Amino acid sequence: MATDSGISSLQLPCVFSPKSRQYLALCAQDGRLRIWNTDSKTLHQEFVPSAHLSATCTCIAWGPCRTVKEGPQRKKRKSEAVQVEEKADLLAMGTAAGSVLIYSTVKGALHCTLDGGHSGGVNCVQWHPEDSLLYSGSDDTNIAEWDLQTGKTRSKWKADRAAVTSLCVSPDGKLLLSAGQTIKMWDLDTKEVYRKFTGHSTAVTTLCFATTRPPDSNGLYFLSGAAHDRLLSVWQVREDGKDKNSVVSFTLTDEPQHIDLVASNSKEEAVRLAVVCKDGQLHLFEHFLNGPCKKPLSPSCTVQMSDTKESPMPIPLLAAALGANTRTVLLAYGNHLQPVMEKVEINTAERHVCLTRDVQTSLSLSMETTVSKVKTPIVKANCRVLVPGLPGHQAPVKGTSQGSEKRKKDTDTKEMSIAERLGEIDLSTVSIEKGAPKGTASLQTDNFAVLLVQGLESNDASILNKVFQTRKEMVIKKTVARLPLPAVLPLVEELTKRLQGHPFTAVLMVRWLKAVLMHHTSYLASLPDLVTKLGVLYHMIESRVKMFHKLTKLHGKLYLLTTQVATNDSSNTVSDVDHTAKLVYEEESSDEDEASGDEGLPDVDSDVSKTG
């Protein structure tokens, strides 16, 4: 039986670079790190850690901005980048294996690997705002402090009885928040517990300081959010130590996935908060942090996104970053493999905003420019591709060198759409069927036997539709050939039902029926009550073909007339030859307008691809 374990581990890390928000670092299901440029909306870099499938990246943190030496070739290409002194460069990635990788976006390569600090998976990494220090919290209940100059741990201490799930360094760099069973605030100089906060029953996934003021004036606030929890709690660090309960809570529609916050520097300034929930909605809050507030606060504005189809489907938002003024928000949405970034002006006067975007077109637009900046992974010939335990992971299970070559080629050139890939797979199976002898077992499925049996057993219309829509003769034959005998009669019954329909769809069913009769002749003939079993089918067919003669005649008549019309047209309007020809072609390809078809206006014609 399925349980909910492992769902929370599916949260994919997704972080905007600090200050300029120029880059979005995102680690997708396939274990690769992709860095997207939010200005040009293109893929800036792609990095595949050598053990990206066995030790998946669990968390990402951008290092503080620092001045960097520009490489000569980069200088040429981006002349404007020279003016920007500070640039987000280093990126720390914690992995499930317990190591921390430091990646440099300027070099476009791995800067260094911090190993040997943790015995369990790393849950969170945080940079110190000024010194070149890095903090990481792990499943082994420890917090490690890394010195990046030496690449070694400077200190390591046991922080909690349970795994450390989240960390946050205060803006002044003196305090550290950690969350395990309880939330603890550490003094970074002495490494001693300064405060303790209890409140969440599930793992805390989010910690964030909300104010920048020093802690001695009752004005230090921070936020926390937990798994399976639809509240963000705000805690006040008070001088007198009476800070047992959270002072404010923000209500959400689902557990928080990504939060962005503009901290307040004074009492007169409101804290602005953007929270992207797991259900793909964005909630904007604005609140003055001045002491406790009993009621949970609801968002000042909720943003959703949907596509432009007739029956709109929601597009999940992945991350949001607040802009300089109150109304602009930088959004990332779509799927993790190919997110779309967009700066949006949001009318915060309305409580609910629904944006509609055509993801299909925006995707293809961004794809055209994603050339040559992609870093190709170095795949050794003897490397083995592991299939991770992540659900929904679609790695090609091919251990051959041919497969890795193919992948390299894919990443080199522009990425193919899913439809193209599917088409390619289909082609390859067909060529295998034709070319190679039958003995070679390919991993691709070439029949629907299991699916069909399942569909017949549970009478599931969606499964059956999917199976019966195949047009490939080979697939039909193989499916029927591998069908277990008890499923044959239910299949015939189902086909009988479907044969009564419109000729466009029923033609496909005839192929199935023929395949059944051919492959299972002996079984069917051995049935004692064959006549009663197939009698309905026989009668149905007989009554249908009764009009065959007349219909054929009518068709002949019609054919003669229409061809005459066509020749008349073309002879009458010689100057306009190609136009008429085009029109006729269009008409031939238009079909499938049934009883509801009204007066035959051209716009009701739907194109259904014809196959023989």
Next chain:
Amino acid sequence: MASFKPTKIPVYPKLGEKVTQDTLYWKNYKAPVQIKEFGAITNIDFSPVTPHNFAVTAFTRIHIYGPSSQEPVKTFTRFKDTAYCGRFRSDGQLLVAGCEDSVVRLFDVSGKVALRMFRGHTKAVHVTDFTSDRYQILTGSDDYTCRLWDIPNATDLNVYQEHTDYIRCGVTSKLNRDLFITGSYDHTLKVFDARVDKSVMTMDHGQPVESLLLYPSEGLLVSAGGRYVKVWDLLKGGQPLVSLRNHHKTVTCLALSSNGQRLLSASLDRHVKVYSTTNYKAVHNFDYAASILSLALAPDDQSIVVGMTNSMLSIKHRKSPEESREISGQQRRRPSYRVFVKGKNYIPKQDDYLVSKPVKQYLAKYDKQLKKFNVSKALDCALEKWIRLRNPEVPLAVMKELDRRGTLKNALAGRDEQQLSRLLSFLIGNLVDVRFAPVLVVAAEMILDIYRSILGQSPVIDRQLLRMQELLEREIDYQKELVEVLGMLDTMFASSLPKMEVPCSSVSRSNGLSQGEASTSRPQPQVT
């Protein structure tokens, strides 16, 4: 003078799914209320006492919902880990639940803190239930044991170590306080009697058992595991009666409708199937959005509650009688039956003078035109958009009648572009229908004869003709293939029987096609 006979509209059998009493009954539910819980919903249990609240076990909580509320009226959160199997006692006062941390907790429904904690199992407890005397609790655990506990002093009375795998389901008898049945992942069902120390009956299900259900009479036991639902006769010593395989994934939950006539099974394949308990045929099917883990029916089938893996709880309430009547509200506007009946039953006495009033005949629009011999207008009336789309047999019957009178040609002639295209679109829509083809082919031929000279003048008409031609082409291809199939079938019948004969016995069993065809084939002699 003979009165005008209105056109007879033939009634054709409807194709597709048959509407049965069951589909009507099970479709009579409102749109579901969806509630998001915190994790996969593993158990739902209705309180046996009115107002029939129900307890929903999901993740580390048990929520109790009222019969119509969408907010939990009560929440039990004192679990250290995932809770399982929150069940009410028969008086609705107490609730018992197992937990991943192996402690069984007993709650007062009005309280918050556990009244009793039963410690003794070493692994997660997935099964809990009260015995019928209300003073004992049955539990089954992943440590392969099931235990009976005494509620007052929280001690275990007996430990049964007969299963060899996780125990994931169990029921207690409602009639006998000593009898209970457990199902385990070791594929067996065991019937235990508390008066003896070991099981009294063992049945092999063949798959890890996920759910158990006792009939109210307690003569029959239903078990679900793997893709199978099996029914066992306990009175015959555990003889298997039926094995049902209507799901393509593991069946997770069973329920019985209130009158005991229908059995429901829910599965990971996202379906809930309803079976008749007389012949164990699936009579209805519900589809849900995600894999189903738990299912419960309210008393009197007032609501169907389903819990899914994606932590959604779906509650369907039965429509009240007023609501279900509103659908057919249009007919209610007529004067009541009584108005018409008034005086109908009066039997004339001997010296009464009887005045007979001729019954006024109401004619449809097209019949009125037919009566006046306005053939074109009659056809126009029959081809009104809503008639043409909703009951195509009306224009068809009119065409047939016109054909019988020999005036179909007149009716079809002399039309402008718009009217003609309307006619053609009707033809295109229905020409390939077996029931209509004989008449429509004649009409189509006439149209071609009449309008042959003006073809090519209107692009709209030309396009429609091309479409019709393509449709016919497809239909002919299709029928060609069907004829081939017919040949195959003939061979097959011939090889299986000493002499081939048309299977007449099955005519009555067919879904009415042959009858329909009989009624349409009758006018053929007149047509040609």
